[in-house]
Structure formats: C-alpha cells, structure tokens
Amino acid sequence: MSLSIIGFLTILIIVLLLISNKVTPIVAMVLVPLIGALIAGFGFSEIGDFFTEGTLTVIEVAIMFIFAILFFGVMQEAGLFDPLIRNMIRLTRGNVITVSVGTVFVAAIAHLDGSGASTFLITIPALLPLYKHLKMNPYLLLLLIGGSASIMNMVPWAGPLGRTASVLNMDVTELWRPLIPIQITGLILMIALAVFLGIMEKRRISKYHGLVSAEESAAAIERMNGDSTAAQEKESLARPKLLWVNAILFLSVIGILVWGIIPAGFAFMIGLSIALPLNYPNMKQQTKIMRMHAPSALMMATIILAAGSFLGILTGTGMLDSIAEDLVTIIPAFIAPYLHLIIGFFGVPFDLLLSTDAYYFALLPVVDQIATGFGIASLSTAYSMVIGNIVGTFVSPFSPALWLALGLAGLEMGKHIRYSLLWMWGLSIVLLIVAVLIGVIAV
Template sequence: MSLSLIGILTILTIVVLLIWNRTSPIVIMIILPVIGALIAGFSVAEIGVFFEDGIAQVMNVVVMFIFAIIFFGIMQDAGLFEPIINKMIALSGGNVVKVAVATVLIAAIGQLDGSGASTFLITVPALLPLYQRLKMNPYLLLLLVGGSAAIMNMVPWGGPMGRVASVLGMDVNELWQPLIPVQIVGLILMLGLAVFLGFREQRRIKNQYGLVDGAVALVVSSEENDEEDDEAKNKETDSHGNSLVRPKLIWVNLIVALAVIGVLVSGIIPSGFAFMMGVAVALLINYPNVTDQTARLRAHAPSALTMAGIILAAGLFLGVLTGSGMLDAISKDFVTILPEGVTQYIHLIVGILGIPFDMLLSTDAYYFALFPVIEQIASAVGIDSLSTAYAMIIGNIVGTFISPLAPAVWLALGLSGLEIGKHIRYSFFWLWGLSLVLIGVAVLFGIISI
C-alpha cells in the first residue's frame, strides 16, 4: 500500500472521528498514526524517532497552552473580565448583531501581530463570557474570530506569506501588496456574515428563550439573575473564607494582563515564558497565601493539562505523517490523478479545494510540499507563478483556524471549552464559501489569471 494512500486514510479517519466526536482526540491522534506507520512498514524504533521530532515541534506551544489557560483562569477568578463584560453589554445594548460585528473587528485588530494564538488569547477570554451572558452560541465566536484572523493573516509577517515567499525566492512585501484589496473585501464580507449570523442568532435566542424583543431583553434577564450569579461566585472562597473576586485589584490585574499581552505581541520573549511570568505575578498579587495559590493551580490544572495532552498527541500525529514521508507523498501523488484537460486550471482547482486540503495537510506540507509541485505543473502550461501562489493562499488561508492540524485551534478550544468536531461542523462551510468568493474576487481583480 502506498504511503500517500495510507496517509490519506489515516488523516480522513482521524478527521471523521473528530467531527463525529466518537472518542477523545488524544486517543484518536495517538493510536491511528501509529497504526498507519506500522502498516507502512516502519519499525517501532523509527516511530519513536518520529515521535521525538513531532514533540519537539510542539513543546513550546504546549508550555504556552498550560500557562495561558491557568493565567486567564486566575484573571477570571479575580473578577477582571466581569466589568469589561458589563461595559460591552451596555455599549451594545445587549444587541447580538452589534456583538457579532464587534467580534470581527476585535479579532482583525488582534491578528495584526500575525499570531493566531495571541488573537485567540486576546479575544476568547474577553468575549466568551459576554456570549454566554447573552445566550449566544460560543461556536459563532470561534467562527467570527477564526475567519477574521485568517483574512488578516495575509500580512507579510504571517506564516503562510513567509512560506510562499521563501519558495518563490521573492520579497514578501511584494507578494502581499496585491492581496490588500482581497483583505479589504474579505473583512467587509466577514462583517456582512457577522450581521447575517447575528440576526439568525437573535431569532434563535428569541425562539429558544421566549424573548419578546430578541437579545436586547437579555440585559434585563441577566440583571435579574445578577444576584444569583454573584451568590454562586461568592460560594468559591479563599483560605480565609473571602470571595475569590478581588475588586480592589482590578486595575492592577488589568495592567498585568495588558503587560502579558503586550509582551506576547512584541515577541521579545517566548510566549510560554510570558505566561509563566504572568501566572506567577497574578498568583502573588491576588492570592499571596500558598494554600490559595495551590488551590487556584489545582482548579485550572485539569483544563490546562487536557489541552496539553491533546497538543502532544497532535505532535505525535504530525511527527509520524512528516517523518514517514506520508505528507510529501500525498502532495506529489495528488497531481498525478488529475485529467490532462484540467492542467491549465490546476491552480484554481487546488485553490478551490484549499480548505479541504487544510484539513488533510499541515501548513508546512501545503506550502512547502504541495505548492512547489503545483507551481511547476502550472508554469509548464504558461500560468504565472504568482497567480498559482495567490490562488493557493486565498483558497487555503481562510480555513486556517478550523483545521485540527493548526495548534491555535486547540488553544481556542481549550480557552472556550468547546469541541473540535462541533467547531468544524459549525464553521466549515461558511468559511469555505467565503474562500470561494474571495477567489472569485481575486480573479475579477486580475490577481489570479485563468
């Protein structure tokens, strides 16, 4: 059995099981790649090498995940986000559509540093409680943040642009400039999608909760439940019997949170180190007693370690697929099955299938393995290399944050407590449709030639 066939069957089985939510992602992403490698003829010792290489690639991400989840958990315990949520509710008037639109704008700004992980770290902890308060679907939050961040990720310092520029041997800024109109159109379309889905969500809330005036009435509803919410929070106490909330330290906590995010965006130190420092400072300021510190760590450790386990399993998964050569084989064998008559449209075909490919190939495999092959075939029939590059970038990048192979996706799921399968089912077709429209826009603008 060929490497590419084993790789495709392994990846498809994993994706299907993740979507159906039949078992834990950790179980799926550990057992199936190992079985695939054994079927391909690799020894246990060789799989061990693949494991070490894969784990090495994700270890920094694992450290960041653990301490990021603990840090934002402590900030939540201390009551940092509650006033922010109340203010946002007041500004939006409890209007679901306005909240959805604001989500797109906040995510676009947050993605200016080119890091999907930092965008989710900024947006999800701040906006998820607001979505929960207004009874909005949290998967809508991930859809809007993921789509907006992906469009902004076309910036020169974003990973995909750097990869393509390195393959083509050109300046990344020159590669990016023609894409600026596509980004503008993409953000406008994301705002339109936010409005459409916001109204749909408003109708769902009205039907499900029996509200006369849509989500706006939820402000009144939430105010009636504020006392119950406060009582529930106050049941959690520190070692002295006091509430975990630290209202007198809100400005101090805000400065700490902004400092951590600022350091994260600046990139002056590794993100894992930034959150480790943040956790230490947050514990020292809010819960100086060692008993309280231990209690806070224990409270948030299950979520942090669960996500760390999933990322480590994903590291094994990627390590096996990469080290065994399965990803390279998939990208090379794909082009051999295309009919001869479609060769002149191969860049468009691959671009149209960009998001499905994102579910099968890692970002590195897509741009470093598949792209060079497609570019060579397209060039042979007179298609400009830049046209191929833009088709593959636009077609793929919009779906970056729904792929189970993207570490930032697992961070978003860990911060929100949501499931990968439901996220894919909720977001996949909306984002794929958006990518197809943007490919059409790029063709109309002459960015992609036919």
C-alpha cells in the same frame, strides 16, 4: 502511491473520528497514525524518532497553553473581565448582531501581530463570558474570530506568506501588496457574515430562551453575586480593589507576547507567578486557584502533544509529502491549465488533509511546475493557493493555535468543523472569484 493511500486513510479516519466524537482527540491522533506507520513498514524505533521530532515542534505551544490557562484563570477569578463584560453589554444593549460584528473587529485588531495563538489568548477569555451571558453559541465566537484572523493572516509577517515567498524566492512584502484589496474585501464579507449569523443567532435565542432585554442582560451578570454557594465563592475570590493593577499586569503580559522579546510560555509563566501572590497571598488560596484551572490546561496540553505526535509521524514517514505530490499526478490532462484554480477552490478542505508546511512546501512547488508549463505565472498559482486555503487556517486540526482556542473556550474540534467548515469554504471561494475578477489571479 501506497504511502499516499495509507496517509490519506489515516487522516480521513482521524477527521471522521473527530467529527463523530466517538473517541477523544488523544486516542485518534495517537493510535491511528501509529497503526498507519506500522502498516507502511516503519518500525517502532523509527516511529519513536518521528514522535520526538513532532512533539518538539509543539512543546512550546503546550507549555504556553498550560501557563496561559492558569494565568487567565487567575485573572478571571480576580474579576478582571467582569467590568468589560458589563460595559460591552451596555454598549451593545444586549444586541446579538452588534456583538457578532464587534467580534470581527476585535479579532482583526488582535491578529495584527500575525500570531493565531496570541489572537485567541486575547479575544476568547474576554468575549466568551459575554457570549455565555447572552446565550450565544460559543462556536459562533470561534467562527468569527477564526475567520477574521484568517483574513488578517495574509500579512507578510504571518506564516503562509512567508512560506510562499520562500518557495517563490521573492520579497514577501511585494507578494503581500496585491493581497491588500483581498484582505479588505474579506473583512467586509466577514462583517456581512457576522450580521447574517447574528440575525440567525438572535432568532435561535428568541426561540429557545425568549427575548432578552438589555437590562436583563446586564442583570444576568449581577446574578452571579446571588445566594448560591458557587456565587458566594466567586465573590470571595474577586479582587475589585486590585482591578487596575491586574489590568496593567494583563496588558503587560499581552504586550510582551505581541512584542515577542521572550517566549510566550515564559511570559505567561512570569505573569502567573506575579498574579498569584498579588491577588492571593495565602498559599492555600494559590493552590486552590491552580487546582480549579489545572485540569482543563493539562487536558488540552496533552491533546496538543498528541497533535504533535500525529504531525511528526505523518511528516517523518513521508505520508504528507507523498499525498501532496500524488494528488496532482492523478488529475486529468484537460484540466491541468486550470489546476491552480482547482487547487485554490479546494484549499479549505485541503486544510483537513495537509499541514500548512505540506501545503506550501510540498504541494505548491508541484502545482506551480505544472501550471507554468501551461503559461500560468507562478504568482497567479501562489495567490490562488494562498487565497483558497488561508481562510480555513483555523478550521484545521493541523493548527496548534486552534487547539489552544478550543481549550480556552471548552469546545470540541468535531463540532467546530461541522459548524464552521462550509461557511469558511464559501468565503474562500468568493474571495477567489474576486481575486480573478480584479486580476490578482490570471486564468
């Protein structure tokens, strides 16, 4: 139990520090787990091994992040996304509600491959400039993309169902089929949420920035080509004549990313190596573009590596497994028959305490064992835990893809949690109730 307490306090302190913005994520995720491991009785040599194992699990994400940011930076400077933004504003007529709903559809389609990283890499660079031009809250963008992608994350080739199927020793496709109505319901609820939040966002923009007409929205982009030094510099870097060439290169890289024939980091590395000389033959210009986007790429890459260290230490010390096992032993006996529903109800908050592996590989087997003793089928337990937890996938600091999204959008983890957690938790509870009503989960 002492190991669980140390682990719980370690995670709690990190979450509180992230939410309060008292220190940078690197400080919180390096020092707090280190102190926790030392208090638990582990030596520096052991902790060093945990660090190595943890960083190895995220090194590919860090590499991908560095080269993805640089690649998208080149595409942005070359002006690839400017026509897309203009056309989206014209199609939506500057309507904040329409943009919000469109974000849900775009994210759902982008997440068909089941990869959170590729979803954020596809959607955020394309949609973030539109949100900025319409003065929409970028945290709303992250909420809508993350929520929609989480619903689509129930597909059998995504991580959660694969982990669940391995625990239950069953075919993942059979596990997925009953969840299709839940996914459809979830997307409908996400659209409804997008409409509601879009209305609220429209009122906020009107209050603080005044009403913006469609013409004014479109003109906002044109003002980028004003008389300021920054605007002139941006115009000098744009390559409108290479628009279609850049578009083909961009789609090719994304296609390779979705196809998965080579590692994502290598795909972006190749894309960057082609994009730089293609758009900027002069080596000084290439260096200038790299320097413009390198700081944000390296900063978030260091945060991802710190997150890997954090996960490695908590996993290696056994804190995560201990938390998962001890959580169910302190639950009163009279609520044990409803344990699967209770764990599902608190699934999203568990995302702040447990990694995906700990939730499915450590907590699920224990809950299933207890629930089975009270006549609850293993499938009901699994569905309750999956539906209750999966919506919070991209609200958790344990998600490397979320750190990627935050870096792409230039946002903070603490503010994202404050903005999105309650909405995602509410959505998961509604889906849990729907699953019970249609019989996917037995009570």
